[in-house]
Amino acid sequence: MMKILGFVAVVGTLLNVTPQVNPVASIPSNFPLQLAQNSRPSSSIQGYCFAVANDNIDSIARIYINSNNQVTGRVEATIHNEKESYYTSYTQTLQGIKKGNQLILNITTKIELDTQKSKETWTLTADSLNTGRVIYQKQPCLVSQIRFAPGKNSATVSQSVVRGSRDIYLLKANKGQRMDVKITALENNAVFDIIAPNGQVLKTEATQSSLKLPATGNYEIVVGGTRGNASYQLNVKIQ
Structure with a gap:
């Protein structure tokens, strides 16, 4: 289980287990919010991680689904043909959106210098993600949503990440x-990546x-270990 330090409510899911969420109290309007103005935080979020590796493609996919069945996510892939x-x-x-x-x-694909937009329907099962072209297998990962308590703009989380897996925090x-x-x-x-809402790696x-x-x-x-399992403390501050 995740150890929570300071004034932070962290909502976690391991694989596709629905997290329990503590309500977020109101914060004064003049406080530097971590939430977008006039937005309502979702009461729960499910996180799914997938991967595929074969002679043609190496790829990972992360899917997030909130309590209103709204879907966001990201795919990273490398296509290779050694013969050519x-x-x-x-x-x-x-x-x-998720239906059943x-x-x-709605998908925005960036490949080299080209940007393409498309609409597709993918299938999510208990252990796989089928895009119609590629079938991904589910991978272990921890997905957590960080919310600050009233009057606070920082949080510290203590956690461990297993070798080869990732801990993902949404803010x-x-x-x-x-x-x-x-x-x-x-x-x-332990190291981290930061990815913007539009998919840009910061x-x-x-x-x-x-x-x-x-x-x-x-x-x-996105937190991962550089060697073996890693026990870490992650501090996040918004101002």
Whole structure:
């Protein structure tokens, strides 16, 4: 279980287990919010992580579904053909809605210098994600949503990440705010990536970061170990 330090409510899911969420109390309007103005935080969120690796593609996918069945997510992929010496990478940003086991998605794909938009329906099952072209298998991951308590603008979370898996923290913040993130580990073996709501990677394999945020929405802070299992403390501050 996650240990919570200071004044923070962290909502977690392991695989596709629905988290229990503590209500977020109101915060004075003049306080630098981590939530977008006039937005309502979702009462729960489910996180799913998937991966596929074969002779043609290496890819990971992350899917987030809130209590209103709204879907967001991200795909990172590398396509390769060793015989033709061909390699390319692409990312996809996902937005849509879940109906039954169907994900009805608006997808923005960025491949090299090209940006493409499409509408697709993917199928989510208990252990896989089928895009119609690729079948991903579910992978273990922890997905948590960070909310600050009233009057507070920082939080510290103590957790451990297993080798080969990822801990993913979602934080809703406003364009123009500054987000400071720092991670410390007992064996100096934990790092994080920061991904903007539009899928832009703002930081990779960092231990400390201070960024002016380019957009309003959910930011992903993705924590992984550099060697073995990693016990860490993650501090996040918005101002």
